[in-house]
Amino acid sequence: MTQKRVLVIDDEDSVRKILCDNLRLSGLDVAAAASADEGLALLVSDPPGVLITDIIMPGKSGLDVIAAVRKSHPQVRILAISGGGRIKENDDLLEKALTAGAEAVLAKPLDLDEFERTVFRLLEAP
């Protein structure tokens, strides 16, 4: 596991790209995946220090990713992000993410400063 490595899973290309670019500019080693399955495969091959996952995605959701990673890689810190809104039962998605085992959650639109602070905090957490 690379301590400064971060994995970003988001199905929205432009969102994924800007999150990765910001983190890279701050000196992190960033891997990206456009789906839950792709992300989980990357995670197995090279586990990151922090996993950042969107919650609402086609196919497996971010909540599925969190549940899987909590079982297979308990040491990976998870930050869940969600734009919310599309599905009705979405009121408490972020709360569900915390319950599923995410260490932190942030709502979109992201405050990128807060986002980055959160990622670094998770990377440095013992």
Next chain:
Amino acid sequence: VTAEAPHNPTPQDDSYRLRLESILDNIVDGLITIDEKGAIQSFNKACERMFGYAAAEVLGRNVNMLMPEPYAGQHDGYIKNYRDTGRAKIIGIGREVEARRKDGGTFPIDLSVAEVNIGGQRIFSGIVRDITERKKAEKTSALLSALVESSSDAIISKTLDGVITSWNKGAEQVFGYASSEAVGRNINMVIPPERLPEETRIIGQLARGESIDHFETLRRRKDGKDIPVSLTVSPIFGPGGAIIGASKVARDMTERNLQDEQLRHAQKMEAVGQLTSGVAHDFNNLLTVVLGNTRLIRKMMAAQQKLPVFADIAERIQDIDTAAHRGADLVRRLMIFTRQRPLQKTVVDVNACVEETHGLLARVLGEHIKVRVVAGKDAGCVRIDQDQFINAFINLAANARDAMPQGGTLTIETGRAALGEKDKAALPELAPGDYTFITVSDTGTGMPEHIKARIFEPFFTTKPAGQGTGLGLSMIYGLIRDSGGYIQVDSAPGRGTTFRIYLPPCEPGVKSA
């Protein structure tokens, strides 16, 4: 007729008697004569048909055999009493009594009794009319009357030229006129003048023998208020088959229409909510991209230490940032309306909250508007997002201010209201029970119905472009609904506007979710 001497019959008398008997046998009513002891002396054919006895079976026997108990047992006593005192109970008048047939069955009769003196002998004659059919008809009629009277619909009958001939309790309630005020007057009194041609058409249809089913129209109450009604009008046929009038059933549709309207409104808000929540999701992603890129550009410029060179660009980036943040704020407010953003609910003391907002409101409203607070002691606490609740007050106050450009009074009233079954029509989404209410009223211009109907829709605004997002009231609507309550608006041009918020009360100190 030349002589009347029954004690000394002659052939002429016999013929007279025979003629008389023949007449008596052919009359429809029964005729019985008895002597002063009650023994039957004559029993005509009609009696035979009614009682099921042949005359020969009853002649000479006590008339009480034709009566059920308790009359049978009391009859001898009546006759004796009359003989002794001369006080008659039914002689000379008629009354309805029960009679007994040979088979033991009883039937109602109308009995009139007369006393005659023939040759010094007292004879009582009874004319008996079987009133079984009449009684049945009376019963049916009473049942029908009870049905008509107990109906909440207005059931009215009128002549073809519109004169009201009957007016039930339902009509009294629907139209506000007592039966005594309505019967005899023309039906036009409940028809708004512009609807009179309608009545002419209806009468035309009736005259052709046609009925009118569930015709929805307006009718005018005694208090001048027009109400929506559904009319069913049918012709009334006279005995000869001619149309002699019309029966009219008018159902007050006010409540039904209100419920339909509430349902339509709820469905519309639900659809708009789904649409906006979808838009909000995509918008949040777009804003994340915009804000992420501006941040990135700034960082890249800083890394290259060329900020002074790019000062103009930095300013543009700042503008993009500001716009994106405003967009983010808009989405956040939309999310409150669609109930997608979790609210930070806490237990809020309503009166304390109103008090706290008071100073803030004064600043929003300006000096020309007076704020009056009527804090009900029993208003108590509710569970709600306090910041949003305060925002709601400010928002309502700002709307009130815009409705009172010449100044006026903003009244905030709080208290506790018990909602019962009768409030269901106006507040279908609230279960009966106790609610804390907060009303915010202004003395401003008020709104016409078409604006009032859309006031809680997101993006609906009456303000000039750029001066209002049209989200304020829809956010309040979302906030109140999400807090288990309901918001209502009452307004009419020139009458000001009152927003009435109902929230389920909770005990102070209850843990918030």
